[in-house]
Amino acid sequence: MAMLKRSSRAQRILLPLANCCGILLLWEYAVLHGWINPLSLASPSAAVKVAASSFGVLFPHILATTYETLLTFVLSSVGGILLGALLMHWRMFRLAVYPSIVMFQLLPKIALAPLFVVWFGVNIVSRLSFAGFISFFPIVLATLAGLRATDPLVLKLCSSLRASPAQMFWQIRLPYAVPLIMSGLKVGMTLAITGVIVSEFVTVQNGLGYIIVLASSNMQIDLMFAALGWVSLIGLVLYGTVLLLERLILMRLGAPVTGALFQPGEVVP
Amino acid sequence: MSAETFPTGVGLPAARRLGFFRRHADGALLPVGFIVLCIAGAEILARILAVPEVLLPPPSRVLTALALNASALCYHGALTITQVVAALFISLAVGIALATVFTLSRVINDMFSPLFVVLQIIPKIALAPLFVVWFGTGAWSHLSFAVCLSFFPILTAARAGFEETSADAARLCSALGATSWQTLVHVKLPMALPQLFVGAKVSTTLCIIGVVLGEFVSARAGIGWYIVQAAALSQTANVLASLVVLSLFGLSVYGAVSAGEILVRRRMFG
Numbered sequence: 118m119a120m121l122k123r124s125s126r127a128q129r130i131l132l133p134l135a136n137c138c139g140i141l142l143l144w145e146y147a148v149l150h151g152w153i154n155p156l157s158l159a160s161p162s163a164a165v166k167v168a169a170s171s172f173g174v175l176f177p178h179i180l181a182t183t184y185e186t187l188l189t190f191v192l193s194s195v196g197g198i199l200l201g202a203l204l205m206h207w208r209m210f211r212l213a214v215y216p217s218i219v220m221f222q223l224l225p226k227i228a229l230a231p232l233f234v235v236w237f238g239v240n241i242v243s244r245l246s247f248a249g250f251i252s253f254f255p256i257v258l259a260t261l262a263g264l265r266a267t268d269p270l271v272l273k274l275c276s277s278l279r280a281s282p283a284q285m286f287w288q289i290r291l292p293y294a295v296p297l298i299m300s301g302l303k304v305g306m307t308l309a310i311t312g313v314i315v316s317e318f319v320t321v322q323n324g325l326g327y328i329i330v331l332a333s334s335n336m337q338i339d340l341m342f343a344a345l346g347w348v349s350l351i352g353l354v355l356y357g358t359v360l361l362l363e364r365l366i367l368m369r370l371g372a373p374v375t376g377a378l379f380q381p382g383e384v385v386p
Numbered sequence: 387m388s389a390e391t392f393p394t395g396v397g398l399p400a401a402r403r404l405g406f407f408r409r410h411a412d413g414a415l416l417p418v419g420f421i422v423l424c425i426a427g428a429e430i431l432a433r434i435l436a437v438p439e440v441l442l443p444p445p446s447r448v449l450t451a452l453a454l455n456a457s458a459l460c461y462h463g464a465l466t467i468t469q470v471v472a473a474l475f476i477s478l479a480v481g482i483a484l485a486t487v488f489t490l491s492r493v494i495n496d497m498f499s500p501l502f503v504v505l506q507i508i509p510k511i512a513l514a515p516l517f518v519v520w521f522g523t524g525a526w527s528h529l530s531f532a533v534c535l536s537f538f539p540i541l542t543a544a545r546a547g548f549e550e551t552s553a554d555a556a557r558l559c560s561a562l563g564a565t566s567w568q569t570l571v572h573v574k575l576p577m578a579l580p581q582l583f584v585g586a587k588v589s590t591t592l593c594i595i596g597v598v599l600g601e602f603v604s605a606r607a608g609i610g611w612y613i614v615q616a617a618a619l620s621q622t623a624n625v626l627a628s629l630v631v632l633s634l635f636g637l638s639v640y641g642a643v644s645a646g647e648i649l650v651r652r653r654m655f656g
Binding site: 128129132133135136137156157209212213214215216217220222223224225227228229230231232234235236307310311314315318319325326329330332333336338341344345348349352353356 | 416417419420421440441493496497498499500501504507508509511512513514515516518519520590591594595598599602603609610613614616617618620622625626628629632633636637640
């Protein structure tokens, strides 16, 4: 098989852009000419128009979703990193709990969403705890894996130089763990917004998830696309922020920054 | 500890018995003990503090609910699991097909792979109601939503697998005059199998999430529908019972994929 040539940088940037424009134009044209029922797929221009005209209505919901996602992310990353560090240091606890956490990852935890409404009611506490519950465990596992991935030779050197356990943790283990922790945080951020949206579907109180469900039941497909656009934008911006943070910390530490935007293991719903 | 975990001590020196315990303490006893402790703790807590059953039904009550609603759970569970398995196979087909196209054509790869990356980062779960608008409230809507969530890990895995094919093998194939298609089917695909199983394992969980979430948003049957109904009636024990069923499903599908992986590995690598 002939090896495919590596494409040039321009090709790798221009082609997707042209492709995007092409898809949007085709979509617009198809809806305009009635090839697609506008009741099932709003044209991009209609969605943008609605997004602009209903911005005043959408704004509080955009704010609510962003706020809840950020709060969830902060809480579950602080908690997750702390628990990960605890698991590393306390061997018995790790041996007892680690298999359960790994198995827990395989279960469809999203199915618990209605239960959080029963437990906490229709309010922000219910949404935050559900989203936290979804996004917490990957961060714990990533932190633990990172903290245990330290080069054993370095650890041996440090202990022979009589480094204290605290020094070993702060100056050796934690910096070594940064790439994996950040990878966990990226998954955590995506899961935080996923959890918030699902919770908004179930609590039907406010947020963009609520708008999407409402628009879907009213068959306001253009409003729905506007809300979906906002959700995607928030998701991308928040993910981009974590990505930026990762690059900054890695650069600060002088670690090599890989070109990959995300690892295969970071795939989430 | 039960008699099963402790060997019958007759004739065994005490030190060796302790050794047996030590050997198994790390591997199995501690995790199992932890789970048992959690369940027992929930049972005792629920009973002593007389927590209302809506908030925390004791595990024994969940078991009773499981037995009482066995027929309903089986009916809805069978619907859901059929969709999950179908979604997994469709995702495999879609993921491998897309990866094939991406491998064969650099231009298509350049055109679409950034789009898929963006699609991957945005919370696709928000699309669930859209599938209801498109496909109604039936199985098709849940199935297509689940496929939309879960084909991506397979696509990533298949691409990684195709790229991993050794350059020597590819060169040998082209020297022997194999077409790209032949190389793909006879060399790259088998060599990508280990990676594909990694992707399939991630997809399994996503398939279950997709189907159940689809059923949450709109359905007339299925475990997700059952959970929403039970939660609306504050029957927490029933919610937990259906979660037990769902978890068992999830673990067995995952187990089946893992078993397939082991089989393939044995056949391929001895």
